[in-house]
Amino acid sequence: MNDEQHPYHFQPGDEPPIPIPPVENAWSQMRQQLDAKMPMARHWYSRYPGKTFWQGGRTLWIGAGALTACLSTLLAIRIIVHKPTAPATAARASTLAPVPGHPASIPVFTPAPSPSTESAAPALASAIAHGSASASIRPSHASTGSSQAYASSTHLPASQEAYIHASNVQAMTAGSRRHTTYPNNIHSISDRDRTLASHGRTMPDEDQTVVTTGHSIPGHSLSAAMPARTSARPLSLAVTRPALRGAFFATTDSLLRAAGKKPAYTASQNRLKGGKHHPSGILLTAGLSIAKSFPLGQQQSIPYNVNGTSNRISDYIPAPFFRLSVGNRFYLETALQINTPQYIHSQGIDTTGGDTSHIPGWQNHLQYNYITLKKLYYTDIPLSIHYRLFDQFFLGAGLQYSRLWGAVGQEDIILRPTNGIGSDTLYSSQMMGLKKNASKAYNKLARADWRLLLEADYHWRRLTLSARYEQGLSNYLLTLPGGTPGSSKNSSISLRLFYDLWNPGR
């Protein structure tokens, strides 16, 4: 290169001597060339749909990693301290003794003294022996074959619970399915601190049942009057101290039902304080949802609707959805969402003109029309399957069929002098709905778009909050202005709020 600095060599930062086309459009074409000739190093995650999301920036990558770590940790904790939900057990009220002074007249267990000389039982055993304590029983979360069963009553303060440790505790049917006997192998009673920390504090009310059938512990004899359990799963015993009986056994739904009373807490209240409501069988739910999308990477959010006007209320049209629950672990979900905005990066898609201008007063100019694509609109039909990780938290994945509904483009009309004297003039620049204006550029867009979905949902009462990531599988732009095939795929991330209008399970 000639080393002499010539006055017509423009350095970066100089004022442009001529109109410069938008750099974003030029970079968009440049990036496509780079992607074709110099693809980025393929990380392990780039082999999967969503690489645009990962490549969107380090922040997104770190955020996604942190979210995954949190979910994994929660899942691991859930698995370790897994608490199976047992069906409500209705004890026979006739076998239960009323509790004097209890506001709801809750029947509780009153053990009979035993001549045993076992000295390992603490003071609580003595309380049981004297009829001043009650016991409840529920399936243990200990695995089958465990030599020890625990009891935990979450409705008691930490300092007021105790546990019975027993070997090979197992339900056995004796004569009637309504009675269960237990081996005489309970060997100790301990304070709550030894075990409660490892079992959490959430035990459904329905899991508690008063023990009244014959049962023995060291030094004493217990009776249990719970329905027979055909399961071979270990059972656990919980012993509560008498001072707490009135306050906390009032929350025991099974006891209330057994006594013919209405449960102290409704199902929704139980859910609020950690209870669960997972219907079994098949259940159909329907309702409405509303979504809010967010731009990813270089996508731009522009405040125009499908017709190219500035009112964006139509971007938030509620969508009907249907949810088919299978058991309490899975559900299928589909919806019909029309006029869904899809953010994209700004991209020139059509140039026409070059002929003599038809604009009055500009006949000595050539007219060029440039169309830059700004935003797309689709009608979405997703179908996804969701799996309950824990509590009310679900993860889902599926496919979505998206049909092009409209597009927003920016039309620039540039006039260039035919005699070569003078500079180009930007005659007009406006947003327009490409479909509404029957623009030829609209034909360069693919009509159908299949996408992969990933979702994370949290359910609360009739509401469901969902975060969804979508990754298109095909190019949305068929050809570029130069005739080369397009290589841009849709991707989006959105928050959705679902409301169950019709839910027979509620």
Next chain:
Amino acid sequence: LEDLQQIIQGCARNDRKSQEKLYKELYMPLYCLCRRYFQNEHDAIESVNDGMMKVFEKIDSYRPEKGKFFNWVYTVVRNKALDKFRSMTPLTSGFADITELEMEAAEGYNPLVSLEAKDLYTLLDRLSPATRVVCNLFYIEGYAIKDIEDMLNISGGTIKWHLSESRKKLRSVLEKHINLRP
């Protein structure tokens, strides 16, 4: 450029962010460069992109001791623009009927040197593609006729004819801007 070395290293790693930063920083001067070779705006952008593609591919071979980075990029993009121009516009030799006087006139005086930059593009747009490129290389880029012969693979006489032709076509316009020698 800020952190030019980091950007260059990022481009060498094929990092899109660095490539984007470099591209956007150099886009304006490079577009102005290519626009002098092509009247059509889209050809100019394509030329910029082709040149930058080569820059990104060969950025490992850039050595600071050989010159400024911008000059290296400028040269790469200009050469790529010339390649594109040669592929688009067939250049033929045979313009031998130019007088010696016209040759001297063509070589001896730069009619564009006193123009404003914005007028330069206006004048170039009035020339045929081949004359435009020769005029650009000779009067604006400052190359010798011998160098232009090698660049465009045409004879010196043809180059001089293009230079003379450019003076003739631009005369009417130039007279409004500068005082041409009689």
